[in-house]
Amino acid sequence: MVRLADGLRVVDADSHMTERHDLFTERAPKGYEDRVPHVVNIDGMDMWVIEGKTFGKAGSGGTIDHDGKKHPFRESQGGSWGIRDVHPAAWDPAERLRLMDELGIHTQVLYPNAIGIGGQNLRKNVSDSTLLLLCVQLYNDALAEVQEGSGNRLLPMPIMPAWDIEACVREAERCATLGYRGVNMTADPQDSGSPDLGDRAWDPFWEVCAGLKLPVHFHIGASQTSLTYFGTTYWPSQDDYVKPAIGGASLFQNNSRVLLNSAYSGMFDRHPDLKMVSVESGIGWVPFMLEAMDYELEENAPAHAKKLQKLPSEYFRDNWYATFWFETGRGHLQHLVDQVGEDNIMFETDFPHPTSLHPDPIGMVSEKISTLRPETQRKVMGENAAKLYRI
Template sequence: MVKLADGIRVVDADAHMTERHDLFTERAPKGYEDRVPHVERIDGVDMWIVEGKAFGKAGSGGTVDHHGKKHPFRDSQGGSWGINDVHPAAWDPKERLRLMDELGIHTQVLYPNAIGIGGQNLRNSVQDPIVLRLCVELYNDAMAEVQAESGNRLLPMPIMPAWDIQACVQEAERCAALGYRGVNMTADPQDSGSPDLGDPAWDPFWEVCAGNQLPVHFHIGASQTALSYFGTTYWPSQDDYVKPAIGGASLFQNNSRVLLNSAYSGMFDRHPDLKMVSVESGIGWVPFMLEAMDYELEENAPEYFHKLQKRPSEYFASNWYATFWFEKGRGDLQHLVDTVGEDNIMFETDFPHPTCLHPDPLGMVGETIASLRPETQRKVMGGNAVKLYRV
């Protein structure tokens, strides 16, 4: 096995935790047990039910079985698997920690599954504003317990009530008090009736996030708009096993629009300490986009270009991070990392999703990572995340 540089404490900046069936009901106030998300068996299939309506299958949330073997998406997560078919580390925090020890991973940043990676499935399924806000708080309370009980080795990202800016401000403040190290935000709050993120109406939220050292995370597929990339980019004639590959790859490029819009919006001039993370989108597209965002704005809106305090591309270095896992930089990862910026990159595994590095994440990337300078290895494999998440 290829040996990495000494002193690396590996931080996995993107993994997922399948929601346990009793996650909401065990914390629900009396009288709300049947109104918050819970699981009922319908026609032989476990389904998530909220307010009397199904909003999705209570599936596995992963493709790794109990023996650590990965299966095609169509046969597992996207097929018939339920929570009992997936590796228990997908939903059990104690099993997750045990597996992390086995794999040599110290800390993991976690994102949801069934409720929508940005929490959007709740907004789409619940009409009562009291129940909707309760669902957000119950989920975030449960994940705060996971973090605390893990000794901050598991760092879930809490979901935000994106349909209500003031509620986001309040929930971010509450989550900071609970010890969270960031927030999980949808890229498209306009899907749920709020202004888009470039609107100055969001400034109070950015102020709270920056002031409490809560980086704002944009995971691919964290909105209905973003998910349209997954379901519409493949040609209908493609094989059913090929379609998820096309959809998944298309989602990566979708995050570039969040970087573009945020840099052009002026939000970082107003909130220079605000940090954002592009999650599960890779880094190979970043150098081209940094060039394109400068060129396009200066060509099309020169007056606005000169109103910004920095060149658009410079906001990536000062305010953004990106995660990567399988990329090799066309044989020269060090050049790619240097072009993107070694202080702005974090490693991820995406466990237990279809593209995760399993069953041996460090072994799978060991040779590629070993090609990096020792100091670069320390930063991208853990050091940057240790600093960002205060671990």
């Protein structure tokens, strides 16, 4: 039997919580009940509606059934499943904690589903800035209650009003008072009409996040720009069950863009305590990208390279984390971890999504994790996350 390091406390740095149908309406101010996101059955299908128009199926947000069996995406989350078909731990915090105890997971970080992993579906479908901000705050208030009710074992990442930098500053400050341990940011705020992340206009936001110890999280698929990878990178000749695999693998490439923009922009010279997390992107691409960042900048913009206080790759070491779950390092996981940095890696399960490690996440990774040094095991499986999230 494979034995993991003693004293291992597992922190899952990426999972998802399907939005309950009444999440917004039960908190909506009088007069807004029919304007905020709510669920309407249309032709036998539950649909999310906002401002009188639909913005997606009120689906399962997962592929795990009530018996804990995982189903193909096309037959579940990407098919006809509604919230009643998915395992209740996908949307019920009490059931999530019960399942975590069963699986040996101490803490989970949570991201949304229907509203867009970075909250981008709200901006895409609403033009009223007052209503938009209200929806963001209602979601963040609801998930703050989930965190408090779990005794800080469930750590949701609040969404930010990316279309308004000043509003992001205020919302980050507000979320800190609610006990949040980070923020969830879209990778492409320019989709919402704001400058891109490398623009100095974002400096007030970075200053607040660094000062309040709120790491900024970039989950794959957290913008309209990045989601074009999922919807357009497959080829018509491919089987319908293969297309989600192509889209899912293509999404991993997107977060390298955020890393490049942040490192080249100089934001970490101005905000050295700012932390960022690349979520559900894996780590195998990181060593090559670190080399490429240094090489390409020196080759193409040596004058700009001299303006930076560090090599671009060094900003990853000092300011970034990445999450992983299924990678083996082709049998050399310790070598891969050492290249990325054992202090910069966190473990995730991606429950209840198609690529999740369900039904036995710890068992599924035990053999490969056991090849790591004991101190490395403890760091990547929990200690790094515990430090980052003040657990």
